[in-house]
Amino acid sequence: MTLADSTQSQLSQRLSSPGSSSQIRPEVAALQGDLVNWRRHLHQHPELGFREELTSAFVARKLTEWGLEVQTGVAKTGVVALVRGERPGRTLAIRADMDALPIQEENEVPYRSQHDGVMHACGHDGHTAIALGTAYYLSQNRHLFNGQVKFLFQPAEEGPGGAQPMIEAGVLRNPEVDAIIGLHLWNNLPLGTVGVRTGPFMAAVEVFECTLSGKGGHGAMPHQTIDSIVLGAQIVNALQTIVARNVDPLEAAVVTVGEFHAGTAHNVIAGSAYLSGTVRYFKPELAELISHRFREVVEGVCASQGARAKLDYRRIYPPVVNHPEIADLIRRNATAVVDTPAGIVPECQTMGGEDMAFFLQEVPGCYFFLGSANEARQLSYPHHHPRFDFDETALAMGVEIFTRCVSDFLS
The missing domain is CATH 3.40.630.10 (Zn peptidases)
Known part of the structure; x- marks a missing residue:
């Protein structure tokens, strides 16, 4: 041998x-x-x-x-x-x-x-x-x-x-x-x-990709725009409330935004932004709750700003x-x-x-x-x-x- x-x-x-x-x-x-x-x-x-x-x-x-x-x-x-x-x-x-x-x-x-x-x-x-x-x-x-x-x-x-x-x-x-x-x-x-x-x-694996469509313009004239960076920042923060305020604190879940891309110059308000990330949880019953609230958060924030979102949310592996x-x-x-x-x-x-x-x-x-x-x-x-x-x-x-x-x- x-x-x-x-x-x-x-x-x-x-x-x-x-x-x-x-x-x-x-x-x-x-x-x-x-x-x-x-x-x-x-x-x-x-x-x-x-x-x-x-x-x-x-x-x-x-x-x-x-x-x-x-x-x-x-x-x-x-x-x-x-x-x-x-x-x-x-x-x-x-x-x-x-x-x-x-x-x-x-x-x-x-x-x-x-x-x-x-x-x-x-x-x-x-x-x-x-x-x-x-x-x-x-x-x-x-x-x-x-x-x-x-x-x-x-x-x-x-x-x-x-x-x-x-x-x-x-x-x-x-x-x-x-x-x-x-x-x-x-x-x-x-x-x-x-x-x-x-x-x-081990946890379920779900992934998302989200393209936000606002309205670009001059950095000195924000009232003429729908700022996709502000919009994306609000969505990133709001997504954290899914686990913090919708999931039983005795259960474990994670919502992670791994990518946030927007903007091209210091004096230009971005008209679009791209977010992607992953969702993890152990309890199979959380699948519908998290995906439903995720969509509500994205659509709700966009509606409040007069923007649109294209959301692709996919389930990869169950727990x-x-x-x-x-x-x-x-x-x-x-x-x-x-x-x-x-x-x-x-x-x-x-x-x-x-x-x-x-x-x-x-x-x-x-x-x-x-x-x-x-x-x-x-x-x-x-x-x-x-x-x-x-x-x-x-x-x-x-x-x-x-x-x-x-x-x-x-x-």
Whole structure:
């Protein structure tokens, strides 16, 4: 087993040593070298959403070598694979996303991206490697479970979203999926921790674009104009009242205006302005309230000034909501792996979004965070940063959690 650099050669020994803080079985720890190699290969060859041709070919080749039933070209570049246990039973799905981001990598490492302007800056290369390691382990240990495990290697999580096209392609049928699990390597948590909770876990993602049409004119003669900058400023302020005065203060929601463009000169009152931004919330019931009030605010402010607005408000992803029983499945098996109650972060949430939400709307499931930051090794840059990287020790931990969940759910 050849490792990508000498610092990784001690990982499998560390993972399986008696003094290790995590309970990784020796046969899983022995996969660490391969997990690192797979992850680094993928990291060197990142691809954007629905363009993951090299990635999906690599994944399909490995799965086929291990004797899984493999389907390629699902939702363009997705891969679906099935591994069967010794006896009939239920079906558990494991989902992993494969796409990268349009970011120029700044890490000076041997495995840095070879594709200019594209980088695995969110850990999807690790997610894919963990799912591959889980598939290999299960293919060699079919006696440990009944039924089958279906692996969903999904394209385009970062956008425009590959989960819904995969669902429409029938990946949750033939055989019918009874439950689904997935993880996200998470640099907001230290290595050796797991963030999992029942109920809302990640936020809905909605975006808006708004063009305001007023009336331009001379900066010294405002009475002859309808000032789109004043109009936009009023709208920005008024939008904040949606959360402050319409949403229950015990609920969480965010309205962010990320762009405000208007004007061309210091002495010209702008006749038009452009706003764009995002809306986030956890509770599905807030969807109608926020979008309705958003439109009322924009139209009301414009009406008060005699202006017009063209508003494009789009729902991208629903909230990620974890099923109680499947969250318990993750929690009890992760507890065995991290080997300490402090390693489980029970109320972990983020206003970030994920299209895993679409799978969770269809079948019971759970999405969780696997801590991957290691400040001592300078592996703690945030997600989507050009120097993002993670402690690869988390790879075997992910395989260990997944395989324990399979044995538990399909025993």
